[in-house]
Amino acid sequence: MRVVVDFDVCESNAVCMAIAPEVFEVRDDDFLYVLLDEPPEELRDKVEEAVRRCPKQAIRIED
Amino acid sequence: MHAAAALRRDGYHGGLTILDAQPHHPYDRPPLSKELLTGRFGPDDIGLRSAEGLDVVWKLGRPVHGVVRDGSGPGGRGGRLVAGDEEIVFDGLVIATGADARKLPGTDHLADVGVLRTLDDAVALRDAIDSGISTLLVVGAGFIGLEVAASARQRGVEVVVVESLGQPLGRILGDDVGAFVARAHRAHGVDLRLETGVSSLVAAASGGVEAQLSDGSVIHADRVVVGIGVRPATDWLAGAGLVLDDGVVCDETLSAAPGVVAAGDVARWPSRRAGRLMRVEHWDHAIASGEAAARRLLAGPDAEIFDPVPWFWSDQHDMKIQLVGFAGPDLDSEVVSGSFEEDRVAVAYGRGGVLVGMLGINRPRHVALMREQVTSGVSFADGVAAARAL
Numbered sequence: 522m523r524v525v526v527d528f529d530v531c532e533s534n535a536v537c538m539a540i541a542p543e544v545f546e547v548r549d550d551d552f553l554y555v556l557l558d559e560p561p562e563e564l565r566d567k568v569e570e571a572v573r574r575c576p577k578q579a580i581r582i583e584d
Numbered sequence: 585m586h587a588a589a590a591l592r593r594d595g596y597h598g599g600l601t602i603l604d605a606q607p608h609h610p611y612d613r614p615p616l617s618k619e620l621l622t623g624r625f626g627p628d629d630i631g632l633r634s635a636e637g638l639d640v641v642w643k644l645g646r647p648v649h650g651v652v653r654d655g656s657g658p659g660g661r662g663g664r665l666v667a668g669d670e671e672i673v674f675d676g677l678v679i680a681t682g683a684d685a686r687k688l689p690g691t692d693h694l695a696d697v698g699v700l701r702t703l704d705d706a707v708a709l710r711d712a713i714d715s716g717i718s719t720l721l722v723v724g725a726g727f728i729g730l731e732v733a734a735s736a737r738q739r740g741v742e743v744v745v746v747e748s749l750g751q752p753l754g755r756i757l758g759d760d761v762g763a764f765v766a767r768a769h770r771a772h773g774v775d776l777r778l779e780t781g782v783s784s785l786v787a788a789a790s791g792g793v794e795a796q797l798s799d800g801s802v803i804h805a806d807r808v809v810v811g812i813g814v815r816p817a818t819d820w821l822a823g824a825g826l827v828l829d830d831g832v833v834c835d836e837t838l839s840a841a842p843g844v845v846a847a848g849d850v851a852r853w854p855s856r857r858a859g860r861l862m863r864v865e866h867w868d869h870a871i872a873s874g875e876a877a878a879r880r881l882l883a884g885p886d887a888e889i890f891d892p893v894p895w896f897w898s899d900q901h902d903m904k905i906q907l908v909g910f911a912g913p914d915l916d917s918e919v920v921s922g923s924f925e926e927d928r929v930a931v932a933y934g935r936g937g938v939l940v941g942m943l944g945i946n947r948p949r950h951v952a953l954m955r956e957q958v959t960s961g962v963s964f965a966d967g968v969a970a971a972r973a974l
């Protein structure tokens with residue numbers, strides 16, 4: 522599983538971080554950092570939830 | 585949409601039909617008052633990704649006029665939907681008809697007065713802005729009105745906002761935040777008139793609208809957007825034997841009747857957290873409640889109780905406002921990071937010594953990271969300390 526964020530539309534509202542902090546982090550500079558580009562399978566449910574809940578539809582999973 | 589997706593995810597393989605009164609493929613509403621007006625996105629950019637690839641039968645442009653719950657399905661559930669001359673038999677029904685924007689009485693005949701709820705509303709307003717209108721009047725300083733004001737200012741339009749209360753959003757977010765939001769809009773050139781209502785709107789001889797305001801002044805606007813709240817779309821449910829009272833009244837699991845669940849803006853349910861019947865008009869709630877309603881249909885009465893923490897955001901000018909949980913004038917509050925003067929602030933809210941909300945203005949980290957503590961309801965003091973340490 523590969524996580525891809527469209528940084529042109531992401532607006533750092535950190536919804537993904539609230540759901541999967543292992544994978545997504547919005548730092549104090551207000552930028553989103555993807556901590557794990559290829560998170561382990563056990564995080565799939567959380568990452569899929571982040572995909573659904575991202576208000577900007579900015580996250581995709583490439584299998 | 586999210587209920588349908590969740591039904592499929594949770595293993596429902598039977599027939600699934602989605603009916604919508606609008607002809608458009610499902611789209612996302614939040615950009616309608618933001619990116620669509622500023623021109624950053626067009627109608628093709630706001631399709632709902634959750635609708636892609638779903639194994640469902642689409643019946644779009646098909647308003648449902650009535651429901652007959654005749655118990656013809658398994659276990660005495662089920663019934664028929666009436667949509668024009670077509671009838672659709674169902675075993676389970678998800679009611680997710682949202683809400684309609686309230687209009688000002690007696691303004692239906694005015695072509696330049698509108699609301700903002702649908703893609704067509706937004707495209708009409710965007711086209712008006714594109715055509716070079718000079719003045720926009722916004723009635724109501726709620727989230728939608730303020731977002732429209734901000735987007736129109738960004739396009740160089742003169743904007744007047746009238747609001748009958750003393751602060752924008754004050755009732756929802758409290759006076760400190762309301763005063764801050766008012767200052768920010770004025771700093772961006774919005775002519776915000778508080779404690780002011782509209783006495784009358786008439787078509788102007790020169791085109792546009794002449795608005796008589798309660799403070800006695802008269803202004804000319806090329807276009808008027810009315811943002812005075814919404815009404816849950818339940819007319820079609822009259823006679824269906826459901827409890828309709830400012831929405832479809834459900835139990836704690838979002839069930840409205842055997843085999844019937846409700847979700848999104850239209851659903852009203854007893855929130856344990858809030859201790860009262862609640863209806864929530866936010867995007868994240870549409871997802872959370874849609875998924876919970878789907879689980880309720882599949883699991884029956886044993887389904888989990890629906891008691892989420894509300895979460896929303898609103899973008900206005902360079903402010904990103906986010907709230908997880910509850911805020912408001914009657915709660916304890918404490919600034920935990922930054923300050924209103926810096927345009928970057930996080931505020932914690934407590935009730936009875938318990939943390940119940942975290943608001944951020946340009947402070948997304950605090951809202952995201954405190955979500956768990958708000959959900960579990962740590963003490964206000966611990967919550968404030970934890971947020972300060974972030």
Ligand SMILES: Cc1cc2nc3c(=O)[nH]c(=O)nc-3n(C[C@H](O)[C@H](O)[C@H](O)COP(=O)(O)OP(=O)(O)OC[C@H]3O[C@@H](n4cnc5c(N)ncnc54)[C@H](O)[C@@H]3O)c2cc1C
Nearest residue numbers: 604605613614647648681682820848849865866867870896
């Ligand atoms: C301009 C705008 C900006 C917003 N911005 C934000 C934001 O920044 N943050 C946030 O958290 N929330 C925001 N929201 C709120 C959010 O979009 C709504 O809470 C969400 O759309 C609710 O989803 P829903 O599915 O309950 O209802 P809706 O999205 O309203 O969908 C209901 C659907 O039911 C259909 N329908 C109604 N009656 C019938 C019938 N009788 N037969 C068939 N179909 C019917 C309607 O056509 C509609 O398509 C915004 C809303 C608007 C309008």
Ligand code: SF4
Nearest residue numbers: 531532534535537575
């Ligand atoms: S939820 Fe979406 S928009 Fe928000 S920070 Fe994550 S990727 Fe960006």
